[in-house]
Amino acid sequence: MITFIGEYTSRLDDRGRLVLPSAFKSIMPEGGDMRFVIKKGLFADCLEMFTFAEWEKQSAEVKSKLNFFNEEHSKFWREFMRNRDVVEPDPKYGRIMISRKLLDSIGATKDVVFSGNDYKIEIWAKDKYEASEISNEEYISIAGKLSEAR
Numbered sequence: 001m002i003t004f005i006g007e008y009t010s011r012l013d014d015r016g017r018l019v020l021p022s023a024f025k026s027i028m029p030e031g032g033d034m035r036f037v038i039k040k041g042l043f044a045d046c047l048e049m050f051t052f053a054e055w056e057k058q059s060a061e062v063k064s065k066l067n068f069f070n071e072e073h074s075k076f077w078r079e080f081m082r083n084r085d086v087v088e089p090d091p092k093y094g095r096i097m098i099s100r101k102l103l104d105s106i107g108a109t110k111d112v113v114f115s116g117n118d119y120k121i122e123i124w125a126k127d128k129y130e131a132s133e134i135s136n137e138e139y140i141s142i143a144g145k146l147s148e149a150r
Helices: 052-064 071-080 100-105 126-131 136-149
Strands: 004-011 017-019 036-040 047-051 084-087 095-097 111-118 120-125
Touching: 004 017, 036 052, 036 100, 047 052, 047 100, 052 071, 111 126, 120 126
Parallel strands: none
Antiparallel strands: 004 111, 017 095, 036 047, 036 084, 047 120, 111 120
């Protein structure tokens, strides 16, 4: 599995393209599948970007827990699969084109942050990313709650 680490700022060009950070591009298997699936984040005001293989794994895991004869499960799956883009960086510059609809959904107009988040990359409008940082006290409090839950 590929692990994405680091934070990189990119600027939307006049055609609405972003350059995938070279640090992320360089860890992709040479000659392998360079496609990514991008969708609106579930718990944050960002986009989530998965390698195509990781997306297949994640969606299969979610799908295996659903009963499609249950109306609520079907509604959840429909929403889970809504508003996705499949992108592939161009080989020369590493540019990707994300739909305007998805970029608008996170308020991305100029500068964005690609944030490596283990098996996925989060894409944020830069100002929202900076505003999402939590205090050290809140971070420690959350860590304590998570350790108690184990």
